[in-house]
Amino acid sequence: MAARKRGTSPAKASAARKRARGKLAPGARARGLAATEVTLGLEEPEVAALASFVREAGGAPIGAYREPLGGRPLLLASLPLSAVQPTPFQRDLSPTHAKRLAAKIDEAGAFLDPLIVVRGEDGKLWTPNGRHRLAAARVLGLRQITALISPDESLAYRILALNTEKAHNLRDRALEVIRMARNLARRDPRAKESQYAAEFESAELLTLGIVYERSPRFAGGAYSSFLKKVDRFSDRTLPVSLREREGYAARLIEIDAQVKRIIDALQARGFRSPYLRNYVVARINPVRFHKAKKGDSKAPMPIGQALTRMAAAARTFDLASVSPADLAWVAVGADAQE
Secondary structure, X not given: OOOOOOOOOHHHHHHHHHHHHHOOOOOOOOOOOOHHHHEEOOOOHHHHHHHHHHHHOOOEEEEEEEOOOOOOEEEEEEEEHHHEEEOOOOOOOOHHHHHHHHHHHHXXXXXXXXXXXXXXXXXXXXXXXXXXXXXXXXXXXXXXXXXXXXXXXXXXXXXXXXXXXXXXXXXXXXXXXXXXXXXXXXXXXXXXXXXXXXXXXXXXXXXXXXXXXXXXXXXXXXXXXXXXXXOOOOOOEHHHHHHHHHHHHHHHHHHHHHHHHHHHHHHHOOOOOOOHHHHHHHHHOOOOOOOOOOOOOOOOOXXXXXXXXXXXXXXXXXXXXXXXXXXXXXXHHHHHHO
């Protein structure tokens, strides 16, 4: 047992350890550029062509610099709103959020946050993380908007993890990922799905994205835990893997139809718990008892096999085996996760 200072009680020692865990430790070594390395002139080859493009689009270059971590060039510019559009695979606009954001910006009397912008494949300017700010600017009637423009077009596919403007729920994330995948499949049909694991974040988001396209009100949260255990990135090309995932999505929708049938039958027997869906899905989940070992990324069974077993369990679900006590335990587990 580690020694502790004389006179320090176990409770105080525990509290001290918790405070230490909560602190943000600085990096072991300094990284990035020095101040003199950040500056970049508009005439430099790295941004000169981009500055000319901005002028042709009716905007005005303001300045340029190298971002301090990786040293990539960025152009700060003022752009007409008509010249900027969201990436085609970005999540859907929330009009309510855009109007609320516009009202708050108007109250502050200042539009401070620049959009991140890249050159899109269609020759236009895309913003991969500013859809709601762009919409808010239109609500406010702004003529111009400030943007940080990157010459690196691939940034449009890596921005999801940095997008904190409006928190993504599961549906938002899944739809954005599947739209991104379809775009990449057209752009580079020979690329393997696994090559874009970092951009897609998690394999199950691809399957759920297809489900949400077909069934916008799908209760994806109930199936997320199951899919996380069995869904993995494929080494097949994107077009092939997406066709395969279309089949997985169709089977998942069929399973959910069976789950709805079971829920209706349970409600007819007097069960009214809000956790009925979670309970039923957990009962038919063929890998619910599987505990992944640390560092083990292998699925306990292939997703196709797991869906087959899940569908069979749904068809043979025993309504008489459900008790109020079972649902109470599901509620306790759900509250603990929240």
